[in-house]
Amino acid sequence: MKPDLRQAWENNVLIGDGAMGTFLYQMGFPVGISYEELNLTAPEVIMDVHRRYVEVGAQVLESNTFSANFDKLSKYGLETKVEEINRAGVRIARDAAGPDGYVLGAVGSIRGGKRTNVSTKRLKIYFEQQIAALLAEGVDGILLESFYDVEELSIALSRVRKLSDLPVICQFAVEDVARTLDGYTMTEALHILQQEGADVIGFNCRTGPNGMMRAVESLGDQLGVPVSVFPNAGVADYVDGEVRYTATPEYFGTMALRFADLGVRIVGGCCGTTPEHIKEISKALTGYVPNPIDKNRVLASPAPRVVYEHTNDNVEDDREPTIVDLVKQRHTVIVELDPPRDLDINKFMLGAEALKKAGCDALTLADNSLAVTRMSNMALGYLIQDQTGMRPLIHIACRDRNLIGTQSHLMGFDALGIDHVLAVTGDPAKFGDLPGSSSVYDLTSFEIIRMIKQLNDGIAFSGKPLKQKANFVVGAAFNPNVKHLDKAVQRLEKKIAAGADYIMTQPVYDPKLISSIKEATAHLDMPIFLGIMPLASGRNAEYLHNEVPGIQLSEEVRARMVGLEGEEGRAMGVTIAKELIDEAMKHFNGIYIMTPFMFYGMSVELTEYVWKRSGREVTPLFRS
Structure with missing residues (x-):
């Protein structure tokens, strides 16, 4: 009987699989379809990709479920098939992995770096729905991958821990080693996730082996948990309408040894990688015996969560007043x-x-x-x-x-x-x-x-x-x-x-x-x-009222503009605008005048009217 995942990476460096999405693209499946739907419509294709990775040495397969959540699937009208697609993805991967292989239920970021495009409440619902389906089909662990900030990854991790004590791998998509999108250093982020129940912490996507190497090296000697890396095949290039990657399989084999020497326990590939890349990783790590994980090492305690206060505290006190400063003082x-x-x-x-x-x-x-x-x-x-x-x-x-x-x-x-x-x-x-x-x-x-x-x-x-x-x-x-x-x-x-x-x-x-x-x-x-x-003519008034979003004219204004064109129309437009300014100045210090059709003379007249009504001599603040 094979050991469970925790035992397996305790004593070995495990070989992960490579890309699914970009490999399907290379096989001729177009961008713009749901690759996860292929679990139902073309399971033999997904099975073929998994088997190619297994044949060259992959020990850990990711289910083809990265974007199989309600939010992502709804873009293709597939939101009612979340459970069906996820369970099918696990079954296919399980059949390909065989009795000695491991299957991770893959769960990708929903926000994708846009921190508020999906509410926290919705995230919890969507993650729990997907993770429950993966667990129901019998995965060996859950892989939370391509996350950009601690907040969303913590939400997903909490959903796993609510439902299961299976191993969980948490991976950030990193551009460099500085900070996550929500302001944490990598050591702070990894400490938080370790405290919240992550078994393995690592990196995938966005960068090739070199960038990922820097990410691992940035942790120094603080590694107290297993680390995983799934780098891209270098930087993507767009040539003749096709996306291409340049990092060779041989280079991946060399870098795999360096990752292992740094203490990494799972090495695979992300975008652009193929079975050839995984083959070289497997060859390089055959017979490799890692040093024991020092579980006494503790990652740095996290700093307080970064909160953006929206202040300009680096601005000197003698700076030029802003529009906000001015409008608080005068019209x-x-x-x-x-x-x-x-x-x-x-x-x-x-x-x-x-x-x-x-x-x-x-x-x-x-x-x-x-x-x-x-x-x-x-x-x-x-x-x-x-x-x-x-x-x-x-x-x-x-x-x-x-x-x-x-x-x-x-x-x-x-x-x-x-x-x-x-x-x-x-x-x-x-x-x-x-x-x-x-x-x-x-x-x-x-x-x-x-x-x-x-x-x-x-x-x-x-x-x-x-x-x-x-x-x-x-x-x-x-x-x-x-x-x-x-x-x-x-x-x-x-x-x-x-x-x-x-x-x-x-x-x-x-x-x-x-x-x-x-x-x-x-x-x-x-x-x-x-x-x-200010309105420029009767036709301008009707156009604005009937055709331009966000603009509505009162019936009284429309009636006053009917049939007026040219100078006559502009004169009435300015008259109406002055009446509106009279009312606006009773309630607001800020007046925002929009110039129609480059008739800037109308705006000049209205600006001067504001100063006349306010009793202010014109001494505008100009930059020297």
Whole structure:
């Protein structure tokens, strides 16, 4: 009879299997399908992959269930088959492993590095449902792999320990050895998991053998539990529409010996690895006798969990006042000027100069609003700052950039000294001028606010230290033009909880609604900039009311604009806007004026009107 897993890795270095997903891709199965569904629709294919690994020396097989949870399967309409798919995955792996092999029920991260896209309550339900199915089919242990933060991995581990005392392997997906996404050093993270019942702690995915070697070495002589490693086959390359990996099987064999010498007890492969890679690992470790695990070694005690306080404590007291500082003291005006849709910036810069003279406190630039392609607001923001001295306030949409691009974009803002941003979801790409482009939405508006404020703590999206702290002042968008204002305020409260410093509303066209907004948000200790967008014509009014999301005009305003075009229409638009400003200034210090169709003269007039109504002489704060 074979020993149980705990005995097996106590005395030996076990050989794990290699990749399933990328191997299926190499076999011709396309990206975009559920590879886990193949447990039901093509079990012979999954069996073939498992057997290939067993034939070259794999002793431990992972069930083909990495993404077989309710959340992931629901994307393919398979959420009702969680138990069926997981149990089938275990049966196939068990048949392939034979009497001497071990089968681990594979459970992957659900959040995938997005810390709040699935609630803690849902995580517990989804993990428990999947793990119960794996246990019911008789696995030898559970493998929790490709996790990015301690919080989610702890949740999954707690579900296993609620249901079973079988061995549990916990693996982080690491870019480097610094910290997890939620701010723990690796030794702190591993200590926590050991205390919560993990039997083996290790690393998989995201990096090749060299990066994983550094991760193991970072633990030094603190290893008091077995360690596992399942590296990728090096860095992925994208050539002629195909993903390729370059690390050779021979290299994996060499690195396997080095891992074993460091005390690693399970060595396998992740993305890009094949049976050839596992064959070389097996050859290299044949007859290898590991040193006993020193169970008296204890990992470093964990530091208190990192909490991002959303403060800019590295900012000197004599810094230039932020928009938030100003609006707490007096009426403050932000004006939006859309970047051009062509390469001519002359009119845009003339508008910026005119608004500077009018005394606007910040010029805000949308990020391809309505999904229409416009010039980079980062470039124009820098030009405004450099050539006029005005403060640029830049919108950043979740639509156009993945996590990599978003952090890179924000790091660029920081380097340019642009520190005021407005986080928005962004209109779907398919409704813009390039409908064939993709909407990314790696982040929600809540998450992007939280991640930007994390940069203020000097921590990258990946959890890696950034050597210094950013100083972003982050705004959040608020749409009050809804049927149930209370529900919109509840959504706003979540953005404030995520770290928003101020609020900018969609344009409002009803004085009564302005009063209602004040009443509904009175409990919030948060500056609000009330949106005012002067109408340019009767047709513009009808278009905004009927076709643009988040904008509603009152019947009275629509009636006043009917049939008005050209200068006559703009004059009435400014008149209506002034009436709205009168009401807004009773309740809010912040006024957010949106310029229609580059008619910046309208915004100049309204800005000057705010100063006239407030009795303030125009001495705007400009950067030197």
